[in-house]
Amino acid sequence: MKMQIELNNRKLEAESGETILSVAKRAGINIPTLCYLEHLKPAGRCRICVVEVDGRKDLVPSCSFPVSDGMKIHTHSPRVLEARKNLIELMLANHPDDCLYCNRNSNCDLRQLADQLGVRERELVHVEPHFEIDNSSPSLVRDPNKCILCGKCVRVCEEIQGVAAIELLGRGFESFVGVENNKNLATSRCINCGQCILACPTGALTEKSQIQDVIDALNDPEKYVVVQHAPAISVTLAEEFGVEAGIDVDGAMVAALRRMGFDKVFDTSFTADLTIMEEGSELVSRIVNGGKLPMLTSCSPGWIKFVEQFYPDFTGNLSTCKSPQQMMGAIIKRIFAQREDIDPAKIFSVSIMPCTAKKFEAGRPEMGENGIQDVDVVLTTRELGRLLRMYGIDIRNIEPEQADSPFGERTTAGKIFGATGGVMEAALRTGYYLVTGELMEHLEITPVRGLDGIKESKIKVGDLELGVAVASSLSKARILLDEVKKGRSDLHFIEVMTCPGGCVAGGGQPIGTNVDKIKARSQALYKLDDSETMRMSHENPSVKKLYEDYLGKPLSEKSHHLLHTHYEKRPI
Amino acid sequence: MIEEKKVLTRHVGVPGMEKVDAYMNDGGYKGLKNALDKKPQDIIEEVKKSFLRGRGGAGFPTGFKWSFIPKEKTKPHYIICNADEGEPGTFKDRVIMENDPLLLIEGMTIAGYALQCDMGFIYIRGEFRKIAEKLETAIENARNANLLGKNILGKGFNFDILVMRGAGAYICGEETALIESLEGKRGEPRMKPPFPAVEGLYKCPTIVNNVETLACIPIIMQSNGKSFKDMGTFQSAGTKLYGISGHVNNPGVYEYPMGTNLKDLIEQAAGGVKDGKKLKAVIPGGLSAPILKADEIDLDMDFDACIKAGTMLGSGGVIVMDETTSIPEVAKSTIDFFVHESCGQCTPCREGLHKIQETLTKMMAGEGDENSLKTIFKIAKTIKGTTLCPLGDAGAMALEAMVTKFRDEFEALNK
Ligand SMILES: Cc1cc2nc3c(=O)[nH]c(=O)nc-3n(C[C@H](O)[C@H](O)[C@H](O)COP(=O)(O)O)c2cc1C
Ligand code: SF4
Ligand code: SF4
Ligand code: SF4
Ligand code: SF4
Numbered sequence: 013m014k015m016q017i018e019l020n021n022r023k024l025e026a027e028s029g030e031t032i033l034s035v036a037k038r039a040g041i042n043i044p045t046l047c048y049l050e051h052l053k054p055a056g057r058c059r060i061c062v063v064e065v066d067g068r069k070d071l072v073p074s075c076s077f078p079v080s081d082g083m084k085i086h087t088h089s090p091r092v093l094e095a096r097k098n099l100i101e102l103m104l105a106n107h108p109d110d111c112l113y114c115n116r117n118s119n120c121d122l123r124q125l126a127d128q129l130g131v132r133e134r135e136l137v138h139v140e141p142h143f144e145i146d147n148s149s150p151s152l153v154r155d156p157n158k159c160i161l162c163g164k165c166v167r168v169c170e171e172i173q174g175v176a177a178i179e180l181l182g183r184g185f186e187s188f189v190g191v192e193n194n195k196n197l198a199t200s201r202c203i204n205c206g207q208c209i210l211a212c213p214t215g216a217l218t219e220k221s222q223i224q225d226v227i228d229a230l231n232d233p234e235k236y237v238v239v240q241h242a243p244a245i246s247v248t249l250a251e252e253f254g255v256e257a258g259i260d261v262d263g264a265m266v267a268a269l270r271r272m273g274f275d276k277v278f279d280t281s282f283t284a285d286l287t288i289m290e291e292g293s294e295l296v297s298r299i300v301n302g303g304k305l306p307m308l309t310s311c312s313p314g315w316i317k318f319v320e321q322f323y324p325d326f327t328g329n330l331s332t333c334k335s336p337q338q339m340m341g342a343i344i345k346r347i348f349a350q351r352e353d354i355d356p357a358k359i360f361s362v363s364i365m366p367c368t369a370k371k372f373e374a375g376r377p378e379m380g381e382n383g384i385q386d387v388d389v390v391l392t393t394r395e396l397g398r399l400l401r402m403y404g405i406d407i408r409n410i411e412p413e414q415a416d417s418p419f420g421e422r423t424t425a426g427k428i429f430g431a432t433g434g435v436m437e438a439a440l441r442t443g444y445y446l447v448t449g450e451l452m453e454h455l456e457i458t459p460v461r462g463l464d465g466i467k468e469s470k471i472k473v474g475d476l477e478l479g480v481a482v483a484s485s486l487s488k489a490r491i492l493l494d495e496v497k498k499g500r501s502d503l504h505f506i507e508v509m510t511c512p513g514g515c516v517a518g519g520g521q522p523i524g525t526n527v528d529k530i531k532a533r534s535q536a537l538y539k540l541d542d543s544e545t546m547r548m549s550h551e552n553p554s555v556k557k558l559y560e561d562y563l564g565k566p567l568s569e570k571s572h573h574l575l576h577t578h579y580e581k582r583p584i
Numbered sequence: 585m586i587e588e589k590k591v592l593t594r595h596v597g598v599p600g601m602e603k604v605d606a607y608m609n610d611g612g613y614k615g616l617k618n619a620l621d622k623k624p625q626d627i628i629e630e631v632k633k634s635f636l637r638g639r640g641g642a643g644f645p646t647g648f649k650w651s652f653i654p655k656e657k658t659k660p661h662y663i664i665c666n667a668d669e670g671e672p673g674t675f676k677d678r679v680i681m682e683n684d685p686l687l688l689i690e691g692m693t694i695a696g697y698a699l700q701c702d703m704g705f706i707y708i709r710g711e712f713r714k715i716a717e718k719l720e721t722a723i724e725n726a727r728n729a730n731l732l733g734k735n736i737l738g739k740g741f742n743f744d745i746l747v748m749r750g751a752g753a754y755i756c757g758e759e760t761a762l763i764e765s766l767e768g769k770r771g772e773p774r775m776k777p778p779f780p781a782v783e784g785l786y787k788c789p790t791i792v793n794n795v796e797t798l799a800c801i802p803i804i805m806q807s808n809g810k811s812f813k814d815m816g817t818f819q820s821a822g823t824k825l826y827g828i829s830g831h832v833n834n835p836g837v838y839e840y841p842m843g844t845n846l847k848d849l850i851e852q853a854a855g856g857v858k859d860g861k862k863l864k865a866v867i868p869g870g871l872s873a874p875i876l877k878a879d880e881i882d883l884d885m886d887f888d889a890c891i892k893a894g895t896m897l898g899s900g901g902v903i904v905m906d907e908t909t910s911i912p913e914v915a916k917s918t919i920d921f922f923v924h925e926s927c928g929q930c931t932p933c934r935e936g937l938h939k940i941q942e943t944l945t946k947m948m949a950g951e952g953d954e955n956s957l958k959t960i961f962k963i964a965k966t967i968k969g970t971t972l973c974p975l976g977d978a979g980a981m982a983l984e985a986m987v988t989k990f991r992d993e994f995e996a997l998n999k
Contacts (some may be wrong), residue, residue: 045695055775055929056775056929056930056972057929057930057972058930058931059930059931059932059970059971059972062969062970063937069969070968070970070977071969071970073775076775078777093954095966095969095970096967098962098963098965098966099966099970102936102939102963103931103935105935106935106938135955136937136959136963137942137943159930160931161928180770182928183753183927183928184923184925184926184927184928184929184934184938185926185934185937185938186921187934249903308642315668348676375814498610510717517612584987
């Protein structure tokens with residue numbers, strides 16, 4: 013039903029059931045929020061979005077309050093502005109004065125609001141920081157002193173990821189976000205996805221920064237410093253320099269990495285192509301030889317820990333393929349090193365990932381040999397942005413260059429790994445060829461594209477009708493796994509991306525959870541796929557050469573040793 | 585002379601009222617019998633005509649609240665009796681439950697029928713273990729007499745009541761926090777809308793009413809709405825249990841017509857200020873109600889008159905303070921209570937009340953300055969109207985009233 017309302021003295025039409033916040037947004041009026049999360053039930057905790065409604069004594073939270081016919085709303089009246097300002101002052105009174113040193117000082121919502129609302133002096137007495145910082149995790153750092161208890165992280169972790177590693181504990185002024193039973197993040201069931209970081213309005217949740225390790229390595233003349241960058245980085249890095257979402261800066265990024273002094277720049281999309289060769293062959297082999305089905309993708313390390321913890325019966329369904337990062341890591345220290353005659357111990361292998369869980373993955377004991385880890389340091393997109401700024405390099409203003417060869421070449425199949433459904437699409441393109449010896453008529457497999465949480469399709473491959481499904485976010489993965497557990501048997505292959513939207517929305521990407529941005533980033537990947545000619549992983553000449561020179565064929569013994577791994581049940 | 589009107593308290597001191605026979609011999613269950621001969625909608629209309637207003641604190645018209653329950657039943661409906669009685673200065677609900685448990689149970693059963701409920705819950709304050717047991721006995725007795733359970737009195741109505749003991753937090757008396765707590769979650773208030781009548785316990789239509797409110801229902805149904813209304817004073821309906829405590833000669837719970845004058849209640853019902861001292865201040869409706877000065881107590885104790893006087897009837901818990909009382913001390917224990925009971929969900933209550941507490945604590949230690957009172961006023965103003973539930977508001981208003989009305993005592997702290 014349509015209704016008439018008045019917003020800041022302007023007559024507007026609104027839908028019944030619509031919230032004040034949503035009407036205001038459509039009308040181009042920006043009401044600030046700190047605890048509101050698109051697509052989740054409003055929590056009403058922060059009270060920053062309060063507005064005045066004629067005829068009501070109290071202010072109402074616009075995030076949840078529905079409009080009604082004839083309602084007269086004031087979103088920025090003197091009373092509202094004063095209330096908002098005072099609320100921010102109250103938050104700041106219980107917050108460290110750390111902006112100068114804070115990881116989030118360039119994009120902190122609290123700081124920005126304090127500025128917008130004109131908070132210019134400390135009127136209220138300050139409570140000294142008194143919480144211990146949780147540094148235990150390889151992926152995240154939690155500083156409860158900077159937490160404003162908006163609860164977003166808790167809701168994301170529980171409602172989107174289905175993990176519930178962190179909770180709101182304590183009551184009243186003693187409330188805090190923490191891990192139950194006094195555990196820390198490292199001993200919790202946290203799967204390191206970093207989605208909570210993207211949602212956090214302040215510096216209370218950040219990635220565990222390893223920038224200094226990289227700087228030290230670059231400055232060490234003894235070290236041979238190699239870097240790989242994941243498919244989703246090139247379409248998000250520019251945002252760290254204030255560019256709109258969805259611009260690809262692949263070449264500029266490669267050039268920038270060289271300027272910083274990296275000896276080699278490889279593209280993880282190369283090993284994404286390699287993953288497709290191995291994983292596609294594994295799927296075919298499982299179907300032909302009666303292996304465990306549905307096969308589950310294994311490139312998302314948050315998801316792997318999730319299965320090991322919550323669905324240990326499914327570890328046998330996980331593809332044994334390492335993730336592209338770890339395949340590249342193994343190739344660098346074990347093939348590249350040998351070929352170039354460099355001592356693997358002298359190689360410092362850095363990877364730029366959209367993901368905080370990759371930091372954890374790189375540290376898994378099975379991801380190395382002879383006491384040497386295959387990947388030494390993982391930096392997120394955000395950390396790379398910071399490093400580039402530190403080195404005075406502006407990604408907007410640099411001549412593009414090509415990645416190093418071999419291991420720098422890629423097809424666009426490897427590139428679309430960065431979006432949810434991309435691994436599936438790439439695998440189907442090559443799998444179809446492996447089974448039938450022919451090419452698919454249409455390479456675009458639209459049913460697996462887009463931001464829906466669960467996408468399914470049936471694909472005819474030769475005589476076989478292949479049932480495939482794609483889950484983005486772990487709460488959605490739970491739904492599919494529970495169906496399989498209950499006996500659903502029409503699925504052969506399931507792609508799971510830990511982060512909702514895939515790696516373009518990974519926990520290491522530019523801060524925020526805006527869906528339009530995520531869409532623009534994936535569009536940028538599909539645009540590359542549309543505009544280039546090499547679109548199937550098995551066409552990658554360097555991948556072919558790697559098999560000829562070294563690996564033999566997919567699933568060979570050498571492949572297994574280098575590119576495959578195993579999983580274990582983890583207690584929670 | 586004001587006259588006590590014992591309706592809900594008529595069985596105080598009469599033993600054995602948890603037995604169906606005893607209760608019935610004194611007119612009990614007449615209300616339910618009348619009700620079951622009517623259509624549910626007609627009962628709601630009768631309650632509307634009684635002008636009964638909720639006794640839990642906010643004074644919301646009960647019949648009106650009941651009419652929000654969906655007419656078309658698509659899900660289970662629930663009636664919850666709020667017996668958390670956590671408001672400091674309040675001890676009336678326990679008097680009803682202890683002395684006349686079947687009155688409450690009859691009221692809930694009628695409500696259950698009128699609202700097409702499948703189940704009723706009594707959410708009782710954790711400390712009231714003995715009373716909870718008494719209620720359970722009474723429920724068992726009613727069940728044995730076919731006054732609860734299947735096909736009640738052969739009229740085809742099925743309904744039963746469960747007693748649930750609370751977790752001991754004041755906030756669990758707030759109806760949505762109570763519902764969360766019943767569902768086994770952290771007792772934290774929900775946002776409204778949606779209101780419980782639409783989406784309450786387990787997302788089903790639910791009505792939460794106070795003990796005293798539900799105890800009025802059999803009285804209404806024994807006769808009719810109009811005669812209930814007439815028990816009150818000219819302006820207001822029914823009787824009210826006033827719990828009077830503090831510096832009076834005869835503290836206790838007294839039932840008078842709704843709207844009885846506060847001064848008369850203190851002087852006549854409670855025997856006046858103790859030891860011949862002078863009156864200094866009165867909190868008329870439980871700790872959440874803004875304080876009144878001695879010269880403000882010529883006040884009709886009903887919902888509207890109290891609001892007009894800048895305070896609240898609340899639970900009707902009258903706290904009397906004599907001339908020896910230090911208002912800053914009272915303010916300090918008041919803010920301590922609210923800070924302790926804040927659930928912590930929303931910023932203004934969690935941070936604001938604590939900041940007021942901090943400021944007041946400093947003042948009382950002689951460390952305040954000219955900004956201290958300014959800070960208290962500023963924060964109280966911020967809290968009012970911005971909180972998620974009324975707790976924060978109540979704390980802020982209570983404090984603000986004390987500081988405003990007894991400002992000199994607070995200023996003296998800074999000298
Ligand atoms: C902090 C807080 C505590 C409350 N505690 C009680 C209580 O102990 N008992 C009660 O009946 N109502 C209490 N209420 C009021 C309830 O939320 C609700 O309004 C009431 O139970 C409705 O019953 P009524 O309509 O019969 O008054 C409290 C409200 C708040 C905000
Ligand atoms: S979280 Fe924001 S307000 Fe707090 S120190 Fe960091 S930048 Fe400043
Ligand atoms: S990283 Fe992911 S799993 Fe860990 S606490 Fe954050 S949202 Fe939860
Ligand atoms: S850690 Fe961040 S997201 Fe979580 S409650 Fe605190 S401020 Fe909000
Ligand atoms: S006002 Fe206080 S008690 Fe109520 S929801 Fe907010 S923090 Fe909790």
